[in-house]
Amino acid sequence: MDFESVLDKCGSFSRYQFVLLVLYGYTNILSSFHYFSQTIISFTPPHSCMPDKVSDSHGLTNITHTDRCSYTKWNSAESRNEQFKCESWKFERESNYESITTELEWVCDDAYKLAVGQSFFFIGSVLGTIFFGYLADRIGRLKACMLTTLTGALGDFITSFVNSLPFFSAGRFMSGLSTDTQYILMYILVFEYLSPKHRTLGLNIVLAVFYCVGLVISPWVAIWVGTWRNYLWAASLPALGVLCYPCLLFESAEWLLTKRQFDKAADCLRRIAKFNRRQVDENVFVEFIKYYHEKINMEQKTTNDTFMGMLRTPRLRKFTIILLIKSMIITVAFDILSRNMEGMGTSPFLLFSYTSFTYLPAGLTIILFQNYIGRKGMACVSLFVGAVITAVTGFLIANLDPTEHSLLLALMVGLGRYGGVVAYDAEAQYAAEIIPTSVRGRGMSNIHVVGYAFGFFSSYIIFLGTFYKPLPSIFISLLMFIGSALCLTLPETVKRKLPQTLAEGETFGVGEKWYYFPCFSQKRELPDDTISVATIENTLKAI
Numbered sequence: 001m002d003f004e005s006v007l008d009k010c011g012s013f014s015r016y017q018f019v020l021l022v023l024y025g026y027t028n029i030l031s032s033f034h035y036f037s038q039t040i041i042s043f044t045p046p047h048s049c050m051p052d053k054v055s056d057s058h059g060l061t062n063i064t065h066t067d068r069c070s071y072t073k074w075n076s077a078e079s080r081n082e083q084f085k086c087e088s089w090k091f092e093r094e095s096n097y098e099s100i101t102t103e104l105e106w107v108c109d110d111a112y113k114l115a116v117g118q119s120f121f122f123i124g125s126v127l128g129t130i131f132f133g134y135l136a137d138r139i140g141r142l143k144a145c146m147l148t149t150l151t152g153a154l155g156d157f158i159t160s161f162v163n164s165l166p167f168f169s170a171g172r173f174m175s176g177l178s179t180d181t182q183y184i185l186m187y188i189l190v191f192e193y194l195s196p197k198h199r200t201l202g203l204n205i206v207l208a209v210f211y212c213v214g215l216v217i218s219p220w221v222a223i224w225v226g227t228w229r230n231y232l233w234a235a236s237l238p239a240l241g242v243l244c245y246p247c248l249l250f251e252s253a254e255w256l257l258t259k260r261q262f263d264k265a266a267d268c269l270r271r272i273a274k275f276n277r278r279q280v281d282e283n284v285f286v287e288f289i290k291y292y293h294e295k296i297n298m299e300q301k302t303t304n305d306t307f308m309g310m311l312r313t314p315r316l317r318k319f320t321i322i323l324l325i326k327s328m329i330i331t332v333a334f335d336i337l338s339r340n341m342e343g344m345g346t347s348p349f350l351l352f353s354y355t356s357f358t359y360l361p362a363g364l365t366i367i368l369f370q371n372y373i374g375r376k377g378m379a380c381v382s383l384f385v386g387a388v389i390t391a392v393t394g395f396l397i398a399n400l401d402p403t404e405h406s407l408l409l410a411l412m413v414g415l416g417r418y419g420g421v422v423a424y425d426a427e428a429q430y431a432a433e434i435i436p437t438s439v440r441g442r443g444m445s446n447i448h449v450v451g452y453a454f455g456f457f458s459s460y461i462i463f464l465g466t467f468y469k470p471l472p473s474i475f476i477s478l479l480m481f482i483g484s485a486l487c488l489t490l491p492e493t494v495k496r497k498l499p500q501t502l503a504e505g506e507t508f509g510v511g512e513k514w515y516y517f518p519c520f521s522q523k524r525e526l527p528d529d530t531i532s533v534a535t536i537e538n539t540l541k542a543i
Contacts, residue, residue, distance in 0.1 A: 124176025152178030208363025386419025
């Protein structure tokens with residue numbers, strides 16, 4: 001009478017699961033508002049120098065030329081032009097929206113301040129993933145989910161009051177602490193209490209719909225409230241809704257079982273049965289508690305596998321390094337493709353909102369095609385197509401007038417975001433299936449942290465666009481091409497028995513060709529993983 005069996009009797013897809021999915025959707029809206037707040041508050045509209053507001057202490061007259069960052073005046077006494085740096089600007093604000101760049105005038109020589117401040121967001125995300133992941137294991141998934149959401153919201157709220165780079169960086173750091181964990185912890189709660197046959201469809205559809213809704217409406221909320229400070233209030237205050245979660249949700253029973261709190265786990269299942277209006281005999285819960293007491297008494301530790309063990313043998317070492325590199329590439333590509341909205345001939349608010357609709361077809365693409373073309377095929381193709389689209393977009397930006405070809409550039413930006421979202425979603429499941437079960441939790445956490453650490457550079461890559469607008473697109477397309485090629489060196493996992501230990505992980509996919517894809521091999525069985533006894537013995541010795 002294990003957890004899955006008892007949950008099925010209490011209801012694994014009923015009223016409680018409906019509430020769980022609705023709150024999961026609400027968390028996705030909060031997550032989308034939170035993560036992309038850094039994009040919404042930092043839009044930089046077209047601007048020009050205003051030299052008439054600069055005091056003329058040199059007796060210079062007759063302005064002969066102005067550009068975005070400087071102006072030239074004619075010095076009649078010396079009969080020559082003199083160039084001065086601009087100290088004030090005229091901004092062409094979108095619907096009179098005041099962003100942080102227009103209010104604090106972080107342009108030209110001060111444009112670096114935005115990149116520096118935003119990079120602290122990713123430093124916070126790395127440390128937050130580690131800290132709140134540890135906290136979730138200590139105090140529970142539900143409490144940690146609430147704390148991480150409120151911490152991120154508090155960071156956004158504090159940021160709304162800053163006026164200088166040091167305080168802006170501190171606010172973004174605090175905001176970044178909850179970047180990933182607020183979504184992941186809620187995902188775990190839903191995953192554990194949802195029936196296996198409804199998990200893939202339920203989780204992906206809710207994610208695609210609600211996250212998409214949050215992204216689509218966020219620019220309009222910003223325009224409605226008028227300033228970046230008000231927008232951060234609007235994005236952070238709804239997070240207070242998570243304070244209602246303990247009244248509606250139950251702690252993770254799986255986590256309680258790992259902490260050997262069997263009675264509390266049984267009580268959670270009783271309450272779920274009552275909420276779902278299911279009549280469950282009390283003997284079921286008695287047998288449930290007895291089952292886990294006996295399991296603990298009989299359980300013996302059979303493996304000493306560690307994440308570092310994945311680096312001791314050649315094949316697993318190769319897989320691990322490739323997964324780390326892929327995580328870095330996909331994280332930074334996803335962030336830049338979602339944030340690089342300026343200079344396309346279209347309002348960045350409109351462009352961000354409309355291209356956010358790509359999250360829906362991206363989610364459907366994963367659901368419909370991932371099992372057919374395989375995990376490797378989905379990861380490889382999405383990165384390759386995204387790289388081609390991004391490279392073409394960079395070429396178009398360099399050779400076309402954005403004001404005359406705004407529709408074409410908007411289409412290319414949307415396609416680029418679509419490829420980035422598919423690659424980002426496909427990467428998580430692919431990595432989880434390659435990493436052996438014995439170290440899967442630690443492995444996924446480490447890979448995720450490394451990816452977010454590399455995301456630190458995304459703001460600086462976007463900043464390259466101030467020197468030459470196509471540079472971010474060119475740089476990202478090269479990274480995505482590299483990531484696509486690396487995918488070919490990984491084994492296929494679809495319809496395969498996944499590795500449980502490091503020894504199985506080392507022999508996983510042996511004999512498989514780099515060009516193997518399930519959709520092209522329907523009449524052939526998957527590659528045989530059978531290898532010699534000597535190879536297995538050598539692998540075990542190395543581990």
